[in-house]
Amino acid sequence: MKFPAEPFKIKVVERIRTTTRETRERLLKEAGYNIFNIPAEAIYVDLLTDSGTAAMSDNQWAGLMIGDESYAGSRNFYHLEDTVRDLTGYQFVIPTHQGRVAENLLFSTICQPGHIIPNNTHFDTTRANVKANNAHAMDLPIAEALRPEIEHPFKGNMNVAALENLLRTDRDKVPMVTCTVTNNSAGGQPVSMENIRAISEVCKRWSVPFFFDCARYAENAYFIRQREPGYKEKSVKEIAREMFSYADGCWMSAKKDALVNIGGFLAMNDEDLATRLKQKLILIEGFPTYGGLAGRDLEAVARGLLEGLDEDYLHYRTAQVKYLGDSLDRGGVPLVKPIGGHAVFIDGRRFAPHIPQERFPAQALVVAMYREAGIRGVEIGSLMFAEEDPETGEIRYPGLELVRLAIPRRVYTTMHVHYVAESILKIYREREKMRGLRIVYEAPVLRHFTCRMEEI
Numbered sequence: 001m002k003f004p005a006e007p008f009k010i011k012v013v014e015r016i017r018t019t020t021r022e023t024r025e026r027l028l029k030e031a032g033y034n035i036f037n038i039p040a041e042a043i044y045v046d047l048l049t050d051s052g053t054a055a056m057s058d059n060q061w062a063g064l065m066i067g068d069e070s071y072a073g074s075r076n077f078y079h080l081e082d083t084v085r086d087l088t089g090y091q092f093v094i095p096t097h098q099g100r101v102a103e104n105l106l107f108s109t110i111c112q113p114g115h116i117i118p119n120n121t122h123f124d125t126t127r128a129n130v131k132a133n134n135a136h137a138m139d140l141p142i143a144e145a146l147r148p149e150i151e152h153p154f155k156g157n158m159n160v161a162a163l164e165n166l167l168r169t170d171r172d173k174v175p176m177v178t179c180t181v182t183n184n185s186a187g188g189q190p191v192s193m194e195n196i197r198a199i200s201e202v203c204k205r206w207s208v209p210f211f212f213d214c215a216r217y218a219e220n221a222y223f224i225r226q227r228e229p230g231y232k233e234k235s236v237k238e239i240a241r242e243m244f245s246y247a248d249g250c251w252m253s254a255k256k257d258a259l260v261n262i263g264g265f266l267a268m269n270d271e272d273l274a275t276r277l278k279q280k281l282i283l284i285e286g287f288p289t290y291g292g293l294a295g296r297d298l299e300a301v302a303r304g305l306l307e308g309l310d311e312d313y314l315h316y317r318t319a320q321v322k323y324l325g326d327s328l329d330r331g332g333v334p335l336v337k338p339i340g341g342h343a344v345f346i347d348g349r350r351f352a353p354h355i356p357q358e359r360f361p362a363q364a365l366v367v368a369m370y371r372e373a374g375i376r377g378v379e380i381g382s383l384m385f386a387e388e389d390p391e392t393g394e395i396r397y398p399g400l401e402l403v404r405l406a407i408p409r410r411v412y413t414t415m416h417v418h419y420v421a422e423s424i425l426k427i428y429r430e431r432e433k434m435r436g437l438r439i440v441y442e443a444p445v446l447r448h449f450t451c452r453m454e455e456i
């Protein structure tokens, strides 16, 4: 099946509205050209994030009806526990209401000031939670990950030689090695089994625990099956199990590959660590059999974890993202290559070379997409990351100015995706019309969420 046809039929629909260009123009002005300030109801195709935006199945909705809302010992917790144990092989399962709480619990427990947490690339909440505990979040991606135009089947891999060097010099400062699958911050790129095995061997040699940030573990396993020699005949579940077998534990934002709108968990084999985490969990999330979630949510996660491994679903999922990427690529739109698992990333600087970096070319494309077609994407470039050098006062710009088009799971049909591709191709053909932006208000931290701009 080469064509990304949906492996489901639609039983319930949610209306989305088209708006007029005049309305979108007015909303853009009112929003200060900041797409976070646009009401979701005024958006036709919303590609802001793939997190917590999935459509649940009839099976998951049915699961909500058997939610057991007991404070302690809910049957849905035991179902989730069994499912996670079966999938990962880890014995101790701790629910949380989303991924960053799992990160908060883990890093506040294992990190001391001066510690280093290596990762292929930390996701931003992971980095923030490591930093909040006065530790250093060290990214060790392979060199290819930093070059958007280069094709590599496993661009999410970790630089294992750099990991080994780090442990040789600073073993005492590293309480845990982590690996993000797929590597979200490097463009949703997968990590190969060979790389996972190599990380695991290094960790064993230096006796360091190894944990996955496994928000998109199923997409990663599917890419291994498609791209890595020796895995064609294995099921995605078998591949996922093998991945987990090389590590000592994991945490997951279930809002991705578990196809739910809220949820997360930690899982591990270290009983002592699990006990310490559960004590903190009671303080900030709740009793260890619900961890900040309703019983019905636990049930939806348990069912979603298995649905996320369905091979027809994974084929459609990855093929739909690739369909968008390939359509744009054929029209000459500059992209991060290869196309990742959950999103397409457009290179804003090459898209609009007439807009200098200090005038936010990627954000200019975000604005153009909404103005032209009611589509919402997100800038991952200077608006998000440029910062002032505290010593010289000079602005340090990030290497890439990207627009991320993250595709929610099972939400949009391939015709919606086709509409997105056609709209962006039209903007590309008329790209000289795009205008740069200047900031007129910004907050001292995380300015991209609340800043206001005007067009130049």
Ligand SMILES: Cc1ncc(COP(=O)(O)O)c(C=O)c1O
Binding pocket: 051, 098, 099, 100, 101, 123, 125, 126, 180, 184, 213, 215, 253, 254, 255, 264
């Ligand atoms: C790789 C990765 N880790 C952690 C998180 C944080 O999860 P949450 O948004 O559920 O707190 C995300 C969310 O996007 C993610 O992509």
